[in-house]
Amino acid sequence: MQKDPKIIVALDFPSEEPALALVDSLNPELCRLKVGKELFTRSGPALVKALQSRGFEVFLDLKFHDIPNTTSAAVAAAADLGVWMVNVHASGGARMMEACRERLESFGADRPLLIAVTVLTSMGADDLRGIGVTVSPAEQVSRLAALTAECGLDGVVCSAQEAPVLKQERGDRFTLVTPGIRPLTAAKGDQQRVMTPVDALAAGSDYLVIGRPITQADDPLAALEAIHREIVSR
Numbered sequence: 001m002q003k004d005p006k007i008i009v010a011l012d013f014p015s016e017e018p019a020l021a022l023v024d025s026l027n028p029e030l031c032r033l034k035v036g037k038e039l040f041t042r043s044g045p046a047l048v049k050a051l052q053s054r055g056f057e058v059f060l061d062l063k064f065h066d067i068p069n070t071t072s073a074a075v076a077a078a079a080d081l082g083v084w085m086v087n088v089h090a091s092g093g094a095r096m097m098e099a100c101r102e103r104l105e106s107f108g109a110d111r112p113l114l115i116a117v118t119v120l121t122s123m124g125a126d127d128l129r130g131i132g133v134t135v136s137p138a139e140q141v142s143r144l145a146a147l148t149a150e151c152g153l154d155g156v157v158c159s160a161q162e163a164p165v166l167k168q169e170r171g172d173r174f175t176l177v178t179p180g181i182r183p184l185t186a187a188k189g190d191q192q193r194v195m196t197p198v199d200a201l202a203a204g205s206d207y208l209v210i211g212r213p214i215t216q217a218d219d220p221l222a223a224l225e226a227i228h229r230e231i232v233s234r
């Protein structure tokens, strides 16, 4: 088994059936799986268990954002599920992130990686202005990443475009999880800040979150293998 697959396939499906049909065609040596809001809301912890029993590690992407007590309890519930990674919104603030980190300490070495979302990859400068943030997306990402690091979390979700600066500012041990990954031939869809898999790793991404370019491909395993080949031979 590859020790640390770099590709995280986003299982953005409306129900368990199509998700498991896809998963049964994938290879846990080449990827981990991300379960997000839609699939988790429909299929819940049982689906996470089903994925784990097939040999996949799971990133539970529920982007928790609430008061510290509620968010830290949710993160502990994710840890009880045995997930590999869980995330919260950095804009929930320092007290919220610290509460989550502290709550996970009791899980010891088996705790999930705790990651904070900075600025969503679907957002550009105009979107930020709309919510009263007048600095550029890159500046806002740096600011939230600094706060995340101060709170002792493991890393952030950001776009690969911000990865070089964040690696420089936060160092190698601060994990960068980057969605908005698009092979050259793939459609951008609703993503704005995108990069190819090879460029994203070269920029300093640690993990690539890839959804539609794999899940909507005619042959998802072939798409996964092609991206895997591309990144190992870079």
Ligand SMILES: O=C(O)c1cc(=O)[nH]c(=O)n1[C@@H]1O[C@H](COP(=O)(O)O)[C@@H](O)[C@H]1O
Residues within 6 Å of the ligand: 010, 011, 012, 036, 061, 063, 087, 117, 119, 120, 121, 122, 157, 158, 179, 180, 181, 189, 191, 209, 210, 211, 212, 213
């Ligand atoms: O936290 C995430 O995973 C995430 C953060 C972000 O800023 N942007 C983003 O696209 N994502 C997720 O990454 C996945 C990207 O999917 P595709 O655009 O289909 O490759 C989706 O499941 C999103 O929910």
